[in-house]
Amino acid sequence: MWQVLTGRKDGRVSFASEAETDLPSSDANFTTLLSQFTSRGLDIIDLVTLSGAHTIGTGHCFMIANRIYNFTGNGDADPSLNPDYAKTLRTLCPISPNLTFTAEMDPQSSLSFDSHYFEALNQNKGFFQSDAALLTDTRSVQIVRILQVPSIFFARFGESMNRMGTIGVLTGGDGEIRKNCRVVNV
Ligand code: HEM
Known part of the structure; x- marks a missing residue:
């Protein structure tokens, strides 16, 4: 728990395009x-x-598909990924996953x-x-x-x-x- 400042107001407009440009991307x-x-x-x-x-x-599998299946275009996983974890992720996220597939971002926790x-x-x-x-x-x-x-x-x-x-x-x-x-x- 932590103390928060109160009184922050909400906006009256929101643009999906702003989220696209302002939110950091997964890669x-x-x-x-x-x-x-x-x-x-x-x-x-x-x-x-x-x-x-x-x-x-959770995170959507399609967002990490390249990372676990085709990182450099040679059918490989991201070399910075723990090989056992890469294997687990390939099980949780089958190749060409359904767009709704998700996996835990913090494994087992x-x-x-x-x-x-x-x-x-x-x-x-x-x-x-x-x-x-x-x-x-x-x-x-x-x-x-x-x-x-x-x-x-x-x-x-x-x-x-x-x-x-x-x-x-x-x-x-x-x-x-x-x-x-x-x-x-x-
Ligand atoms: C450092 C930059 C960050 C990046 C690149 C990032 C990226 C992402 C992505 C790509 C997802 C998965 C979305 C999906 O698959 O639907 C996600 C989920 C999530 N992020 Fe971040 N994020 C960042 C920072 C943050 C921050 C600052 C917070 C909150 C303090 C946060 C909280 C969360 C939570 C709680 C989820 C899970 C949502 C769910 O289970 O539905 N993230 N993030």
């Missing part, structure tokens, strides 16, 4: 990820810590919010290339190691979530307090 490399975070006032510690949100939830994501990452079991990318920079490698300690991850995660909550806050006459959080007020 982003470290440089791209870091610049996307820093351009919004977040730093390298926030990037690594918030990636730890992938301790819960995707229902619990813990620091296991960082332990898995350290064993080269990052689900997306964007997860694995956190091992390609010497500074983020150190941060990944430190965040394996649950108490440190939990404390840092709250701080970084708050920092993320300060991005693009609507002030003055912009935005509104919704009556129903899923739709703009009519």
Whole structure:
């Protein structure tokens, strides 16, 4: 648990195209990820810590199909992937998967919010290339190691979530307090 600032308003418009351009993509490399975070006032510690949100939830198989079946165009897996994990992923995500197929992002621990994501990452079991990318920079490698300690991850995660909550806050006459959080007020 962590304390949050209250009073953040919702917008009155949303564009799918903005999500396409603003959200980091699953095959982003470290440089791209870091610049996307820093351009919004977040730093390298926030990037690594918030990636730890992938301790819960699933990712769609089609997004990693190239990574596990045809990384360089020669029918190979991403060499940065733990070979046993690559094998497991090929079982969970058969070739040409149905678009609805998903797999856990944090292997065998995707229902619990813990620091296991960082332990898995350290064993080269990052689900997306964007997860694995956190091992390609010497500074983020150190941060990944430190965040394996649950108490440190939990404390840092709250701080970084708050920092993320300060991005693009609507002030003055912009935005509104919704009556129903899923739709703009009519
Ligand atoms: C660092 C850059 C990030 C990238 C490239 C990224 C990418 C992705 C992708 C591709 C998925 C799977 C979507 C799907 O297959 O439907 C996903 C899922 C998810 N992401 Fe991220 N993400 C990032 C950061 C974050 C952050 C900052 C958070 C929250 C603090 C977060 C929380 C989640 C959660 C909870 C899911 C699982 C959703 C579900 O199970 O339905 N991610 N992410």
